Amino acid sequence: MCWEAGLSTEAGNSVDPRSNGLFGVYVHWPFCAAKCPYCDFNSHVHRGPFDEAGFVAAYAAELVHFAQKVPGRTVQSIFFGGGTPSLMDPRSVGAILEAIGRHWTIDARVEITLEANPTSVEADRFRGYRAAGVNRVSLGVQSLREGPLAELGRRHTVDEAVAAVRLAQSIFPRTSFDLIYARPRQTLDDWQDELTEALWMAQGHLSLYQLTIEMGTRYYDLFRAGKLQMPGEDLSADFYELTQELTQNAGLPAYEISNHARPGQESRHNLIYWRYGEYVGVGPGAHGRLLINNQRHATAAEKLPFDWQRKVLARGHGMVTDDVLTWEEEGDEMLVMGLRLREGIDPRRFQRISGRAISERQIAELKAIGFLETLPNGFLRVTDKGWPVLDAVVADLAA
Numbered sequence: 001m002c003w004e005a006g007l008s009t010e011a012g013n014s015v016d017p018r019s020n021g022l023f024g025v026y027v028h029w030p031f032c033a034a035k036c037p038y039c040d041f042n043s044h045v046h047r048g049p050f051d052e053a054g055f056v057a058a059y060a061a062e063l064v065h066f067a068q069k070v071p072g073r074t075v076q077s078i079f080f081g082g083g084t085p086s087l088m089d090p091r092s093v094g095a096i097l098e099a100i101g102r103h104w105t106i107d108a109r110v111e112i113t114l115e116a117n118p119t120s121v122e123a124d125r126f127r128g129y130r131a132a133g134v135n136r137v138s139l140g141v142q143s144l145r146e147g148p149l150a151e152l153g154r155r156h157t158v159d160e161a162v163a164a165v166r167l168a169q170s171i172f173p174r175t176s177f178d179l180i181y182a183r184p185r186q187t188l189d190d191w192q193d194e195l196t197e198a199l200w201m202a203q204g205h206l207s208l209y210q211l212t213i214e215m216g217t218r219y220y221d222l223f224r225a226g227k228l229q230m231p232g233e234d235l236s237a238d239f240y241e242l243t244q245e246l247t248q249n250a251g252l253p254a255y256e257i258s259n260h261a262r263p264g265q266e267s268r269h270n271l272i273y274w275r276y277g278e279y280v281g282v283g284p285g286a287h288g289r290l291l292i293n294n295q296r297h298a299t300a301a302e303k304l305p306f307d308w309q310r311k312v313l314a315r316g317h318g319m320v321t322d323d324v325l326t327w328e329e330e331g332d333e334m335l336v337m338g339l340r341l342r343e344g345i346d347p348r349r350f351q352r353i354s355g356r357a358i359s360e361r362q363i364a365e366l367k368a369i370g371f372l373e374t375l376p377n378g379f380l381r382v383t384d385k386g387w388p389v390l391d392a393v394v395a396d397l398a399a
């Protein structure tokens with residue numbers, strides 16, 4: 001039986017309710033030219049000599065390790081994330097893709113995405129990635145206004161970002177770009193103008209993130225010192241609503257809380273996470289979810305780039321965490337991930353994975369206040385009214 005629509009019917013992987021027939025590889029490239037003040041991703045600024053080929057050899061070695069753990073899969077998606085993967089030599093991207101192809105079957109329709117920062121975009125490098133097999137690029141534009149770009153610590157101008165998007169669109173079959181909104185002092189009118197421009201530029205996909213203040217960042221210190229005026233709850237909700245309305249009208253509705261696409265242009269890679277499939281994570285700080293002997297392993301790697309490399313050289317992998325999740329934990333993860341999606345989750349699959357049913361009483365209560373609905377295919381999804389309080393809805397259902 002097919003448990004979910006779409007990717008679950010793909011050729012290659014058997015449709016086990018635990019993986020949903022989904023398998024992808026995430027490759028984390030941890031280096032950036034500079035650290036942005038809002039960002040808490042595992043990114044590091046490295047100065048001095050760097051043996052890129054030697055570093056790439058560690059990815060190949062780590063892939064050998066994971067291929068032994070989860071052999072025989074068909075790879076539907078590969079994602080180079082960061083950090084700034086667009087700092088990579090295209091030959092490094094090619095070498096990692098070749099290594100992945102040596103261990104697993106590659107689906108004929110594989111999606112291969114690379115995250116790019118407009119600062120590091122050059123035409124030759126983009127052509128090199130395309131020649132290596134990359135077929136989708138996601139650009140970190142962040143803003144189409146000069147002042148906010150500078151405040152976000154970005155090292156590119158609006159013109160450079162627009163040129164990078166245009167170049168990507170001329171080289172890659174699929175592109176996306178990211179914007180950060182609900183920024184300090186931004187008004188709804190400002191955002192309406194900026195997003196309207198973005199929607200003219202966009203092809204099939206846009207990621208629109210509300211600025212979040214992450215602990216350990218420079219923005220966190222500024223916020224605590226009262227130097228960053230963030231929008232309050234009501235204004236944030238208005239920003240969110242406006243974003244839904246404009247993207248919907250432009251034909252790129254939200255398919256996930258922060259991601260918008262023309263139908264069919266959704267990120268297949270991120271859908272693997274949200275549809276709670278199986279994925280290998282290689283590189284410093286990468287996370288994975290592996291299905292071994294019908295148990296889901298949650299893996300995480302050493303974050304510091306050169307410590308990770310040393311660990312891989314010494315023992316074949318850089319993992320510092322490899323936990324077997326209980327059925328209950330799996331069920332909770334499936335809810336957290338799946339309820340972010342417009343398509344919702346299949347409660348029958350939840351029951352098969354977690355060994356328990358979602359409480360009918362909780363479902364009824366959430367429906368009564370208009371936060372949850374059941375679709376004709378039996379899936380449960382959070383309503384427009386429930387999305388702004390998604391975390392609370394998930395917590396109620398998981399209880």
Ligand SMILES: C[S@@+](CC[C@H](N)C(=O)[O-])C[C@H]1O[C@@H](n2cnc3c(N)ncnc32)[C@H](O)[C@@H]1O
Nearest residue numbers: 038039041082083116117140178209210211212
């Ligand atoms: C890992 S970053 C990679 C992109 C690439 N390094 C760049 O900056 O162009 C992925 C995206 O997360 C988003 N992001 C990072 N930190 C954020 C924050 N604190 N609030 C909202 N969005 C954030 C940004 O839009 C960014 O493009």
Ligand code: SF4
Nearest residue numbers: 032035036039043083
């Ligand atoms: S936002 Fe991108 S470029 Fe800036 S520090 Fe984070 S990963 Fe690096």
